[in-house]
């Protein structure tokens with residue numbers, strides 16, 4: 770029975786993200802808007818890191834930082850959500866409740882950014898990232914998630 774429980778927990782962890790993403794339109798088509806990473810996929814929509822490798826590194830760093838401060842990490846979770854992920858979680862994972870919101874404050878609604886501007890769960894192409902201010906048409910005075918705070922440093926440029 771214990772083995773079955775462990776197996777179920779592991780399967781849930783490994784396959785949890787796809788079902789989470791399937792409830793957000795075009796979530797698997799979002800691109801990384803960060804300088805130097807443009808046009809690479811942002812696979813973990815709602816999280817501060819674009820892929821599982823970087824996500825797990827980020828988790829390890831966050832845990833280590835707490836340990837270094839003398840804090841316990843027992844029983845704590847480290848979802849590393851961005852502003853869009855926090856909004857989605859707060860809405861109990863209901864896309865309809867956050868579609869018209871502008872989670873990152875860049876002047877475009879989450880639906881507009883994800884290619885579902887009318888909030889009908891349309892299949893389309895995302896024009897932006899709903900958790901990072903990447904609206905090139907606006908000065909974004911209400912931005913809460915600027916690139917210079919949430920993006921990693923650009924990869925080093927290769928010398929020609």
Ligand SMILES: [Ca+2]
Pocket residue numbers: 873875877882897898899900901902903904
């Ligand atoms: Ca955005």
